[in-house]
Amino acid sequence: MADLILERFQAKKIECEVFKIEPIFDLPYPLWLLLSFVPSLPFPIKNLKSLNFEKFDLLILGTPKWTLNCPPVTSFIYKLGKFGGFKTSESGKNLPKISLFLTYGGFREDVYLKKLVQKIESFGFEVLAFEKFKRREIENSNVSEKVDEFFNFILKSINPSHPDASKS
Numbered sequence: 001m002a003d004l005i006l007e008r009f010q011a012k013k014i015e016c017e018v019f020k021i022e023p024i025f026d027l028p029y030p031l032w033l034l035l036s037f038v039p040s041l042p043f044p045i046k047n048l049k050s051l052n053f054e055k056f057d058l059l060i061l062g063t064p065k066w067t068l069n070c071p072p073v074t075s076f077i078y079k080l081g082k083f084g085g086f087k088t089s090e091s092g093k094n095l096p097k098i099s100l101f102l103t104y105g106g107f108r109e110d111v112y113l114k115k116l117v118q119k120i121e122s123f124g125f126e127v128l129a130f131e132k133f134k135r136r137e138i139e140n141s142n143v144s145e146k147v148d149e150f151f152n153f154i155l156k157s158i159n160p161s162h163p164d165a166s167k168s
Helices: 002-011 029-035 071-083 109-122 135-139 144-158
Strands: 058-064 097-104 127-134
Touching: 002 058, 002 144, 058 071, 058 144, 071 109, 097 109, 097 135, 097 144, 109 127, 127 135, 127 144
Parallel strands: 058 097, 097 127
Antiparallel strands: none
């Protein structure tokens, strides 16, 4: 999904950088499943210290919905919390706005997504857009139109004067 969204930005010549949220340890699936039952449990991720939120105008966070939690993504969101509560950084630059998307296969994805949005907003960030994509639709390549709508909404939110912003 991230690649599909990235393609839309690149096609419009909008500069992007990808940061993959990866846990520092590879754990077997049963252990990840067990950890995902603990709400708000973080799990350390690689390269988190090198991430500088100040250099971005927009962050698009993509996450899978596991059971009650995705521990590596929770670590990333807690990192956001360290910057939140301020509309500007120490250097005076506005902190980035955030859009997020969720991939899922099961149930209660709306509740999960709502909690993610609330957590991010509680840190003082503005959430521009959020969307969810069902695994079955992704596997069947039935998400192109939905990805376009998500992209166009984000584009319109960050730059209403962009020539393509009126297409959504």
